[in-house]
Amino acid sequence: NAGVTQTPKFQVLKTGQSMTLQCAQDMNHNSMYWYRQDPGMGLRLIYYSASEGTTDKGEVPNGYNVSRLNKREFSLRLESAAPSQTSVYFCASSAGTSGAFETQYFGPGTRLLVL
């Protein structure tokens, strides 16, 4: 049982380059999330998807786009990377069917460095 998987594990980009972070879960969860973690700060929500076909902005969505490709996969795209997007990115999922808060299951993270 893999849980939540993320690719790549580490990436270096130059300013202005684009890339897509991939996330997949095998727990048949409805909700998926993208967070970023920066030094001295807690995890901050970038985007979430409450169900297949829907996405919504979180706390820090600027500079990012997301796609809920199907129930399993939720990708995060940086169209034009900036040094301020250097961070560790975590994908998470939860069973989330009723809107009440549920435990989130996290992937191992993607460490992104933008030069």
Place this chain on the structure above:
Amino acid sequence: DQQVKQNSPSLSVQEGRISILNCDYTNSMFDYFLWYKKYPAEGPTFLISISSIKDKNEDGRFTVFLNKSAKHLSLHIVPSQPGDSAVYFCAASSGGYQKVTFGIGTKLQVIP
């Protein structure tokens, strides 16, 4: 403005003793609180949670206490084990499952 504060960046405890990790919050609308544990190079994993209708929740060696009037919660680990060495995040929600506010974490070191 940090709505969830973990004021101790690190904590060292001897094996077998009690570890107490603290968390304060400012938003009175928070009604659900969680603790996550994170090892290096891994994602956070859920540890224990508590609803605002309770003041204590226990799961094995882990107990979370909630003091709503003080807007304070704490995680007690008894007895502490070396495998508990990790970063612990406090998190809070106001009911919408899509929005959780995390603290910056406390690094716990349990010394054998």
